[in-house]
Amino acid sequence: MYKIGIIGPESSGKSTLARYLAKRYQGTLVPEYARSFIEQKGSKEVTWDELCLIARHQIDVLSSLTSNPCFFDTDLIVTKVWFDYAFGRVPEWLNEAILRYPMDVYLLTYPDLPWIPDPARYNGSDAIRLELFQRYEAEIQALNIPYYIIRHTT
Numbered sequence: 555m556y557k558i559g560i561i562g563p564e565s566s567g568k569s570t571l572a573r574y575l576a577k578r579y580q581g582t583l584v585p586e587y588a589r590s591f592i593e594q595k596g597s598k599e600v601t602w603d604e605l606c607l608i609a610r611h612q613i614d615v616l617s618s619l620t621s622n623p624c625f626f627d628t629d630l631i632v633t634k635v636w637f638d639y640a641f642g643r644v645p646e647w648l649n650e651a652i653l654r655y656p657m658d659v660y661l662l663t664y665p666d667l668p669w670i671p672d673p674a675r676y677n678g679s680d681a682i683r684l685e686l687f688q689r690y691e692a693e694i695q696a697l698n699i700p701y702y703i704i705r706h707t708t
Contacts, residue, residue, distance in 0.1 A: 556623040557616075557656075561632050561690050562663030562704075563683035571661065571704065572627035581623040587611050588628065588636075602641055609633045609648050616655040629657060631693045635686060652697070660694050660701035662687070667706050 558581075560572045569586065576583035588608050592598050600608070612630055630652045637644045665683035677683075694701045 555620060557619075557626065557658050558623060559626045559629040559631070559657035559660045560663065561628055561660060561694075563665040563686040563690075564677070565667060565669045566663035566665045566683070566687075567667050567704070567706065568663050569627050571663065572625045576625040579623055579625075581625050582619065582621040584615055584619070584624055584626045586627040587615070588633070600640070605633065605637060605640070606645065609637075609645070609651075613651045613655065616651070626657070630655070631660075631690060635689045635693065639686070639689075656697060657699055660699060662690055662694065662701050662703050664703055664705045 558575070560568050560575075562568050569589075572583055572585075575581065588600075591604070591608055591611075592600065595604075609630065612633060616630075630648060634644050634648055634652060637648065665680070665687055669680075669683070691701070691703075
């Protein structure tokens, strides 16, 4: 199975790109689970235990997919960075899962699109969006997985 992870800061075009690519290449779209979890909960405040549930759901999906190609609207790296950002620590089982279920390639969306607020988004600060972008890029580089930076063009 060929797995393409589409990650980046909030409001940087991930979902739109993932949907487009899945349709264009007749692949499977794996939607962002955290968004549906937050929308169903009715609050964007997520506890440690809830973030664990989100991560375990992502792992279950990764371990069960067999279609080709699969386009992931966010993945475990995003969840890892959010654990560290929100709680200052990351569960070891999550680090192990990232190594067990690696993406084949990443498309890392740069935060150059305008911030569009919605009930599931946390922070529109350009500085925080850039910080998260840099953290995602560092995680990908540490895994030595090929990636491409996707920028908005005018």
